[in-house]
Amino acid sequence: MKWSLSELRKFQNTAFTFEEHLSLEDVSNRQDVLDVSDIFTEGSIKNSGHEFYVDITIQARVKMVDSRSGEDVFYDLSVNSFETYDETLEADEKLEDPSLHPVLHELDLEPVIRELINVSIPEVYSESNELPDSSNTDNWNVYGSIEAYEKDKPVDPRLKKLETLFKTDETED
Template identity: 25%
Template sequence: MKWSITQLRKFQDKPFEFHQTVNFDHLVKSLDLIDLSDIDVDGELTVRSNEVIADMHLTGTYTMACARTLIPVEVPINIKSQEIFDLEGYEQYSNEVEDDEHYHDATDGMINLKDIAEELVIIEKPMRVFSNESDQMLREGNGWEVIDEEQAIELAKEKETPESKQIDPRLQKLQQLYDEEQ
């Protein structure tokens, strides 16, 4: 994903289309991922007199652990970006234009999109993900389940049946003493 400016000048009349597959396995540990698929980078480079415009579309898959259950979850990568490489030196425009992360200086007469693609993959990674099963796991487990307020009231009423108001035979003498005092 590296092209020289002289090579790209041949495509001044029409855009130079590219399709590359890039591997960023070195990011798996630093981004706390389970896996990162190969990233497909499609796009085109448009050469103008003083700049090269790169329209990029990155696709792939992050495999991350669910924040609740630690089950592996596949998160699709679908990033579109437009990057502009200044051929005349970015510094001369830096006072006029605010610093823009989409403007790059064409260093050593080369356009390198791999570093930019890597940066986009890092930036677009979600902080955390949840699996579809995690909602169900929050409602019930081994010997327990979450109930709403209406269900709790119904259960409380069921426990107040006349059978539950019967006095324990061992404490019946105490009940008689209580009744005599009143």
């Protein structure tokens, strides 16, 4: 997905629109991401002097390992982003804004698409609502509030004697 800047300048008063199905190899190097396929991008590029504004939507199907069951599952990814390419920036210049990119002769969206996909894939994903059998959660309790936890919280036997110091008139009945 590359366009020369001279080609994009032809659309000075209107937005250049694009729609494309991509096939990218090795999109993610994470071990739990098995494949990223059906990548579809669409968007528009607007030219404003030395800056090019890219409004992009990416949709992809991510095959990854379920965090709980270990099975292969599919995650439908959808990313919307607004990126700015600037001709006045140097290629090796350190930029604080991750959506700002230097551009010289051609605008290449592939590195940005790869990055957007990578940062949008969830770290943990599961289609199951239940914990696996081997999770050792037999003695776990789930509390709805801190008050419920505090009420059920066991008291350290070494501090049990101090409990009498905090009794109020209400609890002495």
